[in-house]
């Protein structure tokens with residue numbers, strides 16, 4: 008910026024600034040005064056600054072966060088990290104001349120940093136502003152910053168380029184810029200920071216692709232180099248080998264290509280190398296064998312070829328990840344010699360031969376995944392010798408022989424996937440009942456014997472798949488004790504006897520596959536507890552009796568196959584209520600009239616082979632006694648229905664075919680917004696019907712559990728990208744909005760992927776579902792108490808206030824409702840679903856002052872929308888007011904009990920007006936607008952007297968928010984303040 012010919016406004020600004028500065032100077036006589044002024048400037052909801060009081064007999068040196076030089080009591084360090092303070096960067100602190108270290112980590116410091124605003128801080132040695140909500144470009148630091156050793160700006164929302172001036176700090180040792188939203192390239196100037204020990208720029212997925220300059224090798228004092236997800240392309244420079252002090256090298260999740268340079272073997276201090284998820288090729292450089300300090304090596308998800316040499320395998324790894332490459336050959340026995348090995352991932356390669364015989368013998372092996380290779384031979388017997396093995400994954404190989412006896416003593420096992428091998432013999436009794444088992448998949452082997460009744464001890468099992476073996480005998484009723492079971496597949500064995508009728512006690516069951524066995528007896532009839540069941544396959548058995556009508560009431564059943572049994576009786580009419588994707592009752596002994604709802608062509612193949620059935624509608628089945636001369640009109644209506652039905656079934660089948668691995672085109676782009684340990688394909692492969700949890704206006708929502716155990720909520724949008732501009736707009740709007748946002752009360756977008764066949768958004772999965780579901784469901788959890796409801800109210804208000812006031816441009820949510828407020832593990836509310844959010848700016852730019860297009864959900868829509876058709880921040884405030892009323896009353900916005908034409912707002916408002924203002928003496932139930940709170944407060948709560956007081960006040964905030972006229976409604980920021988004022992002092 009030039010000051011030679013300042014334009015008038017600049018001049019004024021400049022004058023104002025210097026005036027302001029001199030004002031500050033005049034009052035900075037004592038450091039105590041400075042601290043007190045900063046205290047007054049910051050919002051301090053946790054009261055961390057409460058002991059910053061003058062004249063209390065305690066000098067500032069004894070105040071929280073302040074450290075003084077012991078000799079002369081001058082302030083040298085201020086540490087306000089985790090104080091939870093809100094407000095702009097308190098630059099005034101830098102006026103304390105003796106201050107060397109200033110840390111404000113993990114607060115709510117907002118706004119931008121400017122070159123001028125930082126200038127007073129040039130004498131600092133340490134400046135830490137990480138984990139705040141700063142926005143905008145990074146400022147240039149003036150050349151006066153000669154003392155700075157540590158600069159930490161991680162975890163903010165900074166954008167734009169990293170200024171070249173960041174390469175000019177003469178003494179800088181630590182520079183942390185990870186977790187922002189920079190859009191520029193890797194700044195070559197950083198390679199001038201010759202004193203640097205720690206450089207991190209990771210997790211900036213928005214950075215412009217650029218190469219890692221060869222000059223990086225000049226930083227010979229570097230010990231930590233974190234450049235994961237930084238947009239790096241091209242080769243890893245040979246000069247990397249010059250970083251002889253380096254302990255930790257992380258270049259993962261970039262687009263680096265070419266070979267791993269041989270020079271990497273010169274990193275003699277290195278303990279950890281992370282190069283996963285790049286496009287590296289060629290063989291593993293043999294020089295890695297020189298790295299005697301190396302403990303963790305992750306080269307997974309690249310295109311590496313060749314073998315794992317004995318030299319490299321001889322390193323004492325703690326963890327070695329080579330999965331998802333093109334490696335082959337055998338695994339050297341010496342790999343088992345590491346005394347430290349915990350974690351070995353070799354999956355998705357072409358390794359062959361047997362596993363090292365002594366694997367697990369010398370270390371406390373915890374996690375072994377060698378799946379999808381060409382391994383042969385027996386499973387090593389020492390895997391669990393360290394009594395620590397929790398995850399054992401060997402599927403998709405040719406392992407043979409028995410399950411090692413030692414595994415049945417392996418109490419630590421929880422995730423076991425041995426499917427698709429050639430294992431044989433019996434499964435030891437004790438193995439079935441290992442207490443921590445969550446997943447046991449041993450299908451498609453050659454195992455035999457029976458399922459032991461000891462299985463009841465494995466009562467945390469979620470998935471048990473033993474299909475495609477030669478198991479026999481009866482299924483023990485102890486299996487009904489596995490109350491967490493979601494998937495049970497015993498198909499394709501030789502089981503006999505009855506299906507245990509207690510199996511209906513498995514309330515969480517989603518898939519039950521028992522086909523191709525020799526089960527006899529009847530289908531258990533008390534199935535109404537199977538509310539989660541989506542798939543039931545009992546085909547190819549010897550079941551008799553009739554089909555339980557209650558099957559028709561199962562809410563999510565969409566796959567029903569009872570074919571090839573000896574079932575008799577009529578088809579229950581109730582079955583027509585199911586929304587079936589797969590329906591097969593063929594080859595039984597069913598008889599009678601096919602129920603009207605199933606008497607259509609698309610169901611025909613599922614009804615064949617039941618000679619006793621008759622149809623009034625379908626040619627292939629022999630006709631029932633027909634009604635005479637149906638009118639022409641009826642015939643037309645019927646055929647239209649058939650057409651519609653066939654159409655939708657075909658459409659459904661098409662969708663299904665796509666979902667079930669109809670070849671996905673790999674033409675899509677993936678953007679991740681935080682560290683992710685999976686690929687787009689992993690997620691795509693999981694978008695199956697059984698993972699479907701909801702279907703909304705813009706698409707299906709799936710719950711996807713990744714191999715890593717991480718759970719995501721994945722939204723798959725309708726339609727192809729080019730065909731439907733409308734849904735494309737929804738998609739982009741969500742991505743643009745959510746990708747930018749980091750706030751504790753807003754759901755995080757983890758990654759997205761867009762392309763012709765792939766338009767998905769992956770969010771973190773929020774455990775406790777939506778506020779609406781909890782509040783209007785059966786189990787209230789902590790929400791049975793008012794304080795928990797209050798913190799939901801306050802948290803969501805924070806989230807919305809952030810959208811309205813801290814995002815540039817401001818974001819109007821457009822569909823605030825209790826179903827869009829999700830509750831995480833700690834029951835902290837997270838605002839979700841920006842499907843309708845659009846930034847105000849774009850419409851302003853287009854000449855409208857507010858939004859167009861329909862928005863909102865019935866019951867939450869502000870009254871002015873009816874005549875203005877415009878949505879503003881104030882419409883969100885109205886909807887939020889409705890949510891507050893829901894929290895107080897526990898009723899839905901359109902509860903039928905309100906009577907005709909009345910919604911929750913009218914109901915509460917009328918209660919407020921009709922109630923006498925004078926209280927009846929003690930005033931206990933008489934707060935807020937004179938409403939008799941007893942009438943409207945959710946009867947399921949049991950509020951204390953002080954709760955009642957607070958509810959009354961929250962009610963008045965709710966009524967303000969739902970004022971008929973937008974102008975009377977407070978801003979969201981004001982709502983936050985009003986809510987916070989409600990808290991009786993002393994409470995957090």
Ligand SMILES: *[C@@H]1O[C@H](CO)[C@@H](O)[C@H](O)[C@H]1NC(C)=O
Nearest residue numbers: 064065066067068069075080
């Ligand atoms: C800090 O407080 C302790 C006792 O609480 C007192 O002895 C000490 O003199 C105080 N130090 C200063 C610098 O005020």
Ligand SMILES: *[C@@H]1O[C@H](CO)[C@@H](O)[C@H](O)[C@H]1NC(C)=O
Nearest residue numbers: 050093094095117118812813
């Ligand atoms: C920063 O936060 C404070 C306190 O929460 C608020 O008053 C102020 O308006 C915010 N400033 C910006 C630029 O958002």
